[in-house]
Amino acid sequence: MRHSAVFSRLIVRGLCRPLMRPNNAKSQSGRWRPRRQARRSRALTADMLILFVALLVQSVAGRSPAGSGGRRAPSISLQLYDLEPCKDEPGNLLVSNFTSVREKNGIYHYYAHVLLKKVLKFISKLEVNVTQCVDAVSYNTCSYLTTLRFTTAVCTLMTADSLPWSTMIKALYPSFRCPMAAGKYEMRNATVNMAAIQKLAGSSIGDVLGKVFIAELSLSNEQYQLFSCFKLKASFIGTRT
Structure with a gap:
């Protein structure tokens, strides 16, 4: 298999x-x-x-x-951009001033302001729908890829050290924890844990270079109701070694 x-x-x-x-x-x-x-x-x-x-x-x-034939894994970085709310998003979590800075080595650092309008006692469900586009985002080049759905200990998973997005969640100030109090938060100097991604994918990760991925992420609250939903685009970029 x-x-x-x-x-x-x-x-x-x-x-x-x-x-x-x-x-x-x-x-x-x-x-x-x-x-x-x-x-x-x-x-x-x-x-x-x-x-x-x-x-x-x-x-x-x-x-x-x-099955990669012994190829060496390329040095890559993940670029995130075009963060926007989903259609009919309830507006409980607002993200503004989402910006990225690319260092000379090709690594991206992210900054954003986050406003949480309501208390989030815990996350009952995290769902991620992923669409893959061959090069540019258009009807002819994009197709559904997969859906990931998690309903157990989601708050703990958000900051698990071995997961690619944990470094971004840990870059929030005040720190992320459940329950999450309403108020203003700031993401400072956040990065994606590329070491975790490359370890999982091996040298075959080079095949994703040049493709665009659209992820729709939705969070449900302690009442199992949609709390927030947003979309973002991502591309794997080759970096200098």
């Missing part, structure tokens, strides 16, 4: 490891089980998300790392 090697590796790491109990588990108090199960759930969900991201990047590239 096309992704069997990556799938097997992540399944072993993500599913088997959390199910292991320590040797002294029987000597633990009765309070051990709930805490252990909570940590297990978060670890399992994070590894499942890593699996989804890996398969997404590989499906975009059109091949798995094992």
